[in-house]
Amino acid sequence: MAEFHTEVFQNEFLSEGATDVHAIVTVTSTGAGTAGAASATGTVAEIVMVDTSGSMQGPNIDAAKYAAQVAVDQIADGTWFAIIGGSHVAQRAFPYPNAPVAIVQMEPGARREAKRAISLMSPTGGTAMSTWLRLADQVFSQVPQAKQRHAILLTDGKNESEPREELSKAIRDVTGRFQCDARGVGARWEVAELREIASALLGTVDLIANPSDIAEDFRQLVAASMSKGVADAELRVWAPQGAQVLFVRRVAPTVEDLSTRRTEVNPLTGAYPTGAWGDEARDYHVAIRVPSKPVGSEQLAARVQIAVGGEVLTSALVKARWSDDSALTARINPEVAHYTGQAELASAIQEGLAAKAAGDEATATVKLGRAVQLAQETGNEEATSRLRRVVDIDDEEKGTVRLKRDAAKLDEMALDTASTKTTRVRR
Amino acid sequence: MDHVVSVACGSCGTVAQDGSKFCEQCGAPLTAPVAVAVPPPAPSTRSCRACGGTIAADGYCQDCGTPAATERDHWSEAPSASLGGVCDRGIRHEKNEDAMALGLAGDAPVLVVCDGVSSVPDSDIASLAAARAARDVLVQGISVPSGDTTRVAAWSALLVRAADAANNAIATAVGDLAERHDPPSCTFVAAVVDGPNVVAGWLGDSRVYWLPDAGDPIQLSSDDSGANELMALGLSRAKAEASAQAHAITRWLGADAPDIVPRTAPTVAQGPGWVLVCSDGLWNYCSEASAVAELVRTSQEVAGPAPEKIAAELVRWANEQGGADNITAALHRIEVVHGTATVDTVHS
DSSP states (O other): OOEEEEEEEOOOEEOTTOOEEEEEEEEEEEOOOOHHHHHTTTOEEEEEEEEOSGGGTTHHHHHHHHHHHHHHHHSOTTOEEEEEEESSSEEEEESOTTSSOSOEEOOHHHHHHHHHHHHTOOOOSOOOHHHHHHHHHHHHTTOTTOOEEEEEEEESSOOTTSOHHHHHHHHHHHTTTOEEEEEEESSSSOHHHHHHHHHHTTOOEEEESSGGGHHHHHHHHHHHHHTOOEEEEEEEEEOOTTOEEEEEEEEESBOEEOGGGOEEEETTEEEEEEEEEOSEEEEEEEEEEOOOOOTTOEEEEEEEEEEETTEEEEEEEEEEEEOSOHHHHSOOOHHHHHHHHHHHHHHHHHHHHHHHHTTOHHHHHHHHHHHHHHHHHTTOHHHHHHHHTTEEEEETTTTEEEEOTTOOHHHHHHHHHTTTBOOOOOO | OOOOOEEEOTTTOOEEOTTOSBOTTTOOBOSSOEEESSOOOOOSOSBOTTTSOBBOTTSBBTTTOOBOOOTTTEEEEEEETTEEEEEEOOSSOSSOOEEEEEEEETTEEEEEEEEBOTTSTTHHHHHHHHHHHHHHHHTTOOOSOTTOTTHHHHHHHHHHHHHHHHHHHHHHHHGGGGGSSSOOEEOEEEEEEETTEEEEEEESSOEEEEEESSSOOEEOSOOOBHHHHHHHTTOOHHHHHHSTTTTOBSOOEETTOSOOOOEEEEEEOSSSEEEEEEOHHHHTTOOSHHHHHHHHHHHHHHHOSOHHHHHHHHHHHHHHTTOOSOEEEEEEEEOOOOSOHHHHHHHO
């Protein structure tokens, strides 16, 4: 049985008249077990979506097919699974399109046949990812007993065969139905498109520069999926009467603003989706605005809870205490400062690259300069080294940079996709 | 029924199990326990003081997030329909160093309030021990026959004994802390109401007011305080009470008390009214007897006739004014005055 624990990092002291309470809540799950163990009972489903558009012709399709076969090897027996080939239309590769069922449970025979089916996939046509997502949703819906649903989507190109809005609409329609990790191979896909998919479907987005690395990535993704023993947990945030939830943000392992994902539990409590959990730790940044109280008063500003199947498993208390002791109120909690910086770092990188793409070099220089500064301040060395491939740094502390004239498209995309990855505070 | 003498924590009032060395509730040492005849009053409800919502298991209101008061931080007592009080931490202080103990000596209401000296650590232990010990002496009553003119004198003498018992209880409760350079200490004020007679005794600046429905309200006690000494020197009350030394009390209970014989003062109720015993957490916001009378009257309009409800309203009001100190208000209603003491004497 999985156990969740919470830990709160905050400075609860507020100066007179102050209203905003910030806290980092670390949620740790232990004993989550593995989905593999649960899959024997048929509660886990996995779908792999491989881009089979014409652009995949060559090493990409060969690598993708091999990776899909590696994924199939990783899927535990008993897990419901299907393979989808996607171009401007989506087609089930396995179970075969003429099969009487759309999804089957893994067993040695099915594994052998699925790998054969994958080897027969061939690239042709355009790219309309909305059709892929909708087909995956349809297939998953065949197994309502499978509560834990995970998909992998791999593409090498832009979503060029349909209006952008079609993709967004499909994403909205399937949100909450399954989780999806999105992967782009090469430098011709659109980071924003895959980020939108992964973000809504509680997955990750990443760039695979070299097709030969797809297999290892798929292996890891499926292994991670199989190690998640809690199908669906929600983060609940209670705030007192008269208070306002300013934002709820996951800040580790990656930055994801959950504020708009709120569903109401009761008028004072909102639930935010977190997807499936293995044995892991995630950090959330919660900001609440409460009416100010007299110096000396104490106030509970938030209860941050994890609920599974409607049952609250753990509850963390975020407090506010008004004080006239500036030694107490002026202190900035290191965790809050760190993640505030990391979230701003993600925005600075994304906005800087967007400005650069739009030809606004002045804004790009300022934003990426700020990113360099923040990466240094928050000790995010990975971000610094990715930034170095895109800008020349004159002064790291002041954030003075020049845009590299010859920055590789791949390096920019790598910087963009990794922008939301955070480092943890050293405690 | 067996007569059980329970041991209560001097810090938070929780009744300890026999043989315990530390309080299960607050962890305070129980090496020098306070003996009480009955467990301390349970908090009246688990509803929120601020909004009336329900207190969750985590100790905060489910609706407004206000922390639940601990038993030591906030409690009320109502030994009879005409007697009740509330003792509250206020807002600015970390601890509630005020204490209150109410009881009945036969029909005679007993009201005791002690205000722990906040500049001295552990004074919350001293005040609770003192208030309960004094109350326990006073509820034994006097043996002078009803109607005897010496009853008031007997009550006055009992108040002196009560202060002495309170001082001893402090010594027992604080143990070795009494040796400290600044030993735990507190004020003492008590009132007993015997028919139309109201007798007050005090050390320090906690007060007794007599607030008749008709006629002039009075402050029955007279503060042993810097402010009063300044007024004796000719300063106005407002100026004296605003001065830096205003709250320096000149007499108190505790190991370093210069003199533990309370001054006493009686009065005779000529008609219905309220006896109010309170700490400076209340009267700091409302000092003049006439203003106090008006405040009690308006509080009664809000809260209804029950004394502990009116006391709760007084506490709420003082918190609204800033709650700069601990607040205690205890009230007794004198409804019907069966003649005056003089008339009693004639009839007996």
